[in-house]
Amino acid sequence: xxxxxxxxxxxxxxxxxxxxxxxxxxxxxxxxxxxxxxxxxxxxxxxxxxxxxxxxxxxxxxxxxxxxxxxxxxxxxxxxxxxxxxxxxxxxxxxxxxxxxxxxxxxxxxxxxxxxxxxxxxxxxxxxxxxxxxxxxxxxxxxxxxxxxxxxxxxxxxxxxxxxxxxxxxxxxxxxxxxxxxxxxxxxxxxxxxxxxxxxxxxxxxxxxxxxxxxxxxxxxxxxxxxxxxxxxxxxxxxxxxxxxxxxxxxxxxxxxxxxxxxxxxxxxxxxxxxxxxxxxxxxxxxxxxxxxx
Amino acid sequence: xxxxxxxxxxxxxxxxxxxxxxxxxxxxxxxxxxxxxxxxxxxxxxxxxxxxxxxxxxxxxxxxxxxxxxxxxxxxxxxxxxxxxxxxxxxxxxxxxxxxxxxxxxxxxxxxxxxxxxxxxxxxxxxxxxxxxxxxxxxxxxxxxxxxxxxxxxxxxxxxxxxxxxxxxxxxxxxxxxxxxxxxxxxxxxxxxxxxxxxxxxxxxxxxxxxxxxxxxxxxxxxxxxxxxxxxxxxxxxxxxxxxxxxxxxxxxxxxxxxxxxxxxxxxxxxxxxxxxxxxxxxxxxxxxxxxxxxxxxxxxxxxxxxxxxxxxxxxx
Ligand code: FES
Numbered sequence: 001x002x003x004x005x006x007x008x009x010x011x012x013x014x015x016x017x018x019x020x021x022x023x024x025x026x027x028x029x030x031x032x033x034x035x036x037x038x039x040x041x042x043x044x045x046x047x048x049x050x051x052x053x054x055x056x057x058x059x060x061x062x063x064x065x066x067x068x069x070x071x072x073x074x075x076x077x078x079x080x081x082x083x084x085x086x087x088x089x090x091x092x093x094x095x096x097x098x099x100x101x102x103x104x105x106x107x108x109x110x111x112x113x114x115x116x117x118x119x120x121x122x123x124x125x126x127x128x129x130x131x132x133x134x135x136x137x138x139x140x141x142x143x144x145x146x147x148x149x150x151x152x153x154x155x156x157x158x159x160x161x162x163x164x165x166x167x168x169x170x171x172x173x174x175x176x177x178x179x180x181x182x183x184x185x186x187x188x189x190x191x192x193x194x195x196x197x198x199x200x201x202x203x204x205x206x207x208x209x210x211x212x213x214x215x216x217x218x219x220x221x222x223x224x225x226x227x228x229x230x231x232x233x234x235x236x237x238x239x240x241x242x243x244x245x246x247x248x249x250x251x252x253x254x255x256x257x258x259x260x261x262x263x264x265x266x267x268x269x270x271x272x273x274x275x276x277x278x279x280x281x282x283x284x285x286x287x288x289x290x291x292x293x294x
Numbered sequence: 295x296x297x298x299x300x301x302x303x304x305x306x307x308x309x310x311x312x313x314x315x316x317x318x319x320x321x322x323x324x325x326x327x328x329x330x331x332x333x334x335x336x337x338x339x340x341x342x343x344x345x346x347x348x349x350x351x352x353x354x355x356x357x358x359x360x361x362x363x364x365x366x367x368x369x370x371x372x373x374x375x376x377x378x379x380x381x382x383x384x385x386x387x388x389x390x391x392x393x394x395x396x397x398x399x400x401x402x403x404x405x406x407x408x409x410x411x412x413x414x415x416x417x418x419x420x421x422x423x424x425x426x427x428x429x430x431x432x433x434x435x436x437x438x439x440x441x442x443x444x445x446x447x448x449x450x451x452x453x454x455x456x457x458x459x460x461x462x463x464x465x466x467x468x469x470x471x472x473x474x475x476x477x478x479x480x481x482x483x484x485x486x487x488x489x490x491x492x493x494x495x496x497x498x499x500x501x502x503x504x505x506x507x508x509x510x511x512x513x514x515x516x517x518x519x520x521x522x523x524x525x526x527x528x529x530x531x532x533x534x535x536x537x538x539x540x541x542x543x544x545x546x547x548x549x550x551x552x553x554x555x556x557x558x559x560x561x562x563x564x565x566x567x568x569x570x571x572x573x574x575x576x577x578x579x580x581x582x583x584x585x586x587x588x589x590x591x592x593x594x595x596x597x598x599x600x601x602x603x604x605x606x607x608x609x610x611x
Contacts, residue, residue: 013584050542105606170359
């Protein structure tokens with residue numbers, strides 16, 4: 001299995017542990033990821049506020065780079081990158097006038113958007129392409145006894161006309177993967193909550209409040225950790241957790257794992273190999289409580 | 295016979311409780327049929343509102359299993375399939391005051407809407423005698439936002455409103471501001487835009503709930519992006535939201551990628567960042583999540599990226 005790979009900006013710095021764990025897991029599963037040469041930031045749901053046409057253009061360029069590799073799919077590990085790329089793709093495929101206008105700009109720089117490549121997320125690819133049965137076969141250390149709270153993040157589900165992999169009001173993909181790895185999934189109120197990351201600057205007070213609620217909800221449900229398919233949710237819930245704690249009397253401590261880290265643990269990698277030690281909220285104690293793959 | 299178990303949140307003005315009802319399943323019915331059947335056959339004290347039964351009056355929205363729906367145009371079978379259950383929990387819309395059971399109060403929201411001047415401020419290019427003619431294209435600009443039936447679904451699901459009901463505007467209010475700001479017959483778009491900006495426009499979280507659940511498929515998040523763009527064109531650049539958006543816009547032009555280290559400083563300024571973000575920065579540096587000495591290199595093909603910026607400017611002018 002071969003994909004063009006769009007890492008996104010956070011994987012180069014704040015969420016480098018996601019780059020590390022994604023590469024380890026992909027190679028262990030026999031998935032080849034070819035990083036796009038010259039990819040740019042997807043706009044992170046901000047550039048369209050300045051210039052919508054530009055936002056569509058830069059992502060059409062990213063997709064055109066993937067098309068040149070002759071692959072079927074462009075894979076990301078970030079919800080927002082997936083949404084931004086798919087938004088651009090949908091506009092390019094549906095709006096002929098816009099397509100021509102954007103492609104004129106791309107032709108000027110020697111590129112063309114053809115519409116031959118799908119944009120997918122690792123979570124979807126595992127289910128749709130790799131298959132849960134095959135995933136189960138690769139498990140070396142079943143995550144028995146580990147209670148995980150799946151925090152989907154908004155942008156892997158909505159808007160449904162752009163994302164549409166599963167029903168946005170009752171998704172199951174994260175549970176299916178976690179269960180395939182042997183983990184136990186807990187149900188909690190904020191399972192489909194919003195992390196607030198995209199407005200953490202202008203709405204700091206509100207977003208810190210949301211972070212506290214998002215940590216307490218799975219904690220009350222008895223979860224050992226949160227798992228998320230999005231590095232932005234991860235950053236909001238992990239790196240800002242000490243700031244959020246200041247607004248709460250009760251202890252909100254909740255370790256936050258990236259999806260590939262959870263998979264990596266089941267494949268037999270150590271927490272260090274998956275760079276779980278790079279998190280702000282230490283996840284090792286929670287992992288060693290029920291289980292630790294060493 | 296198959297039964298649907300309904301758990302309905304009741305409220306009598308002071309106390310709230312959940313009450314259970316069982317209704318024999320019938321194929322091809324709506325959610326409103328289900329509620330009406332309960333009221334007519336089992337409990338005449340159950341309160342909910344509805345009138346047109348055709349998704350026009352906007353009075354029948356409720357929450358089912360944690361998601362807002364318009365009762366009259368939502369097929370029961372679709373809800374059963376979505377949640378994969380015959381047990382449905384009904385609650386009133388969130389982010390509204392509740393009068394009784396599933397009935398909510400609209401008056402305070404209508405008062406709040408007045409802030410954005412939800413009426414036409416006519417241009418000088420028309421008069422009572424000559425009329426205010428629009429081209430077909432100009433008309434299409436207001437076609438989607440005028441579809442709003444004020445059902446409240448967007449407001450119920452808005453994550454910013456849930457934590458900030460006093461400061462933030464309901465998405466349907468933002469839609470109303472947009473509807474007049476883009477109307478070619480309106481001569482003072484600033485009159486609608488300025489109150490929107492002053493009422494925390496930049497606090498939208500991009501959670502996509504409003505646009506995903508709107509029963510009329512109004513592109514609310516595109517409208518919010520437009521409102522933001524327009525306020526920046528008015529020169530309203532000195533706020534965190536605008537600076538944050540431009541930080542991304544400018545970084546991509548410069549290097550192709552985001553400089554995460556500089557982002558807080560570009561958004562909040564050096565002094566504010568130093569005062570508020572130091573503990574955050576230190577813990578990020580400690581874990582190797584921020585490397586203050588790492589500056590992203592220009593991506594391959596950066597000249598092409600910049601050419602796209604130039605091109606986008608050209609086609610806009
Ligand atoms: S009853 Fe009028 S919109 Fe549903």
